[in-house]
Amino acid sequence: MRAASALVDTALDRSVVLGFTRLGLGVRSHLPGWPADPAPQALLGRHVAVTGASSGLGAATALGLARLGAQLHLVVRNPEKARPVVARIVTEVPTAVVEVHRCDVGDLDDVRRFAASFESPLDVLVHNAGVMPPSRTESQQGHELAMAVHVLGPVLMSELLRPRERVVLVTSGGMYAQRLRADDPEYLTGRYSPTTAYARSKRAQVELLSILDRRWEASVWATHPGWADTPGVADSLPGFRRLTRPLLRDAEGGADTTVWLSAVDPAPPGGSLWHDRRRRPPHFSPTTRSRPGDVARMWRWVCEQIGIEETSPDKGGAER
Structure with missing residues (x-):
């Protein structure tokens, strides 16, 4: 069977x-x-942060983690938008402890400010914040925005906060259509496509997993949620949503594996891509496999942009 x-x-x-x-x-x-659900109260006493938690997958992830007893930290650009999420969480889980923190993940200076102000010992960090601007847009530091929000900001935040147990990057199945573009991480050549830029940045997340898992003390995974009906999809891909809406998952279904990986015990080995509680291959086609040296080249670029040491030592030996 x-x-x-x-x-x-x-x-x-x-x-x-x-x-x-x-x-x-x-x-x-x-x-x-x-795979079985995590044990009830599996995250009791643990501090868990979720970026982009004011709607969609982030809000569903936060609620799922609260049900498991986590002490939540919602990291959002606009704290006002997080109020309904907090209200829903405390209504369903009256014992939940929820804090809201303002941070623009794509702004590296703001990430540094947030990390310096964060006082709790962090156990789990879920990088869910996402963007898909309709035209090429740059962050405060001049980086292509999708790459800033999905790669540079999350790596810097994790580097500064150093979660003690787990880091989960919410990626996208769209990355299956793209190979790593270490030769053009800022999307400076060719005609800009928002969906391609999004998928390229998500491909970069997945290709860097093994390096990040070795570098940090926490286990590191990426999860892709499948196709979920979220405000982000409605805003960025209205045509796709119209065609597929009867088949789209709800946000809770899209967040299922993210919540599961954040709490399941024992934790599976890190450095891998997951979907629907199973480890998945990072490529469907040989055409998206990275060229020799491209992963190291992309990692070098990331380190240079965020100002960290390029070395990737074994767990427990990373530079703090």
């Missing part, structure tokens, strides 16, 4: 449409071998 379940799971994954939609999660969650 387990072998047959694995075949069905893989077939769903490779089909994309079936695997990424609510159908994939619905079928997989009823297959033999579906």
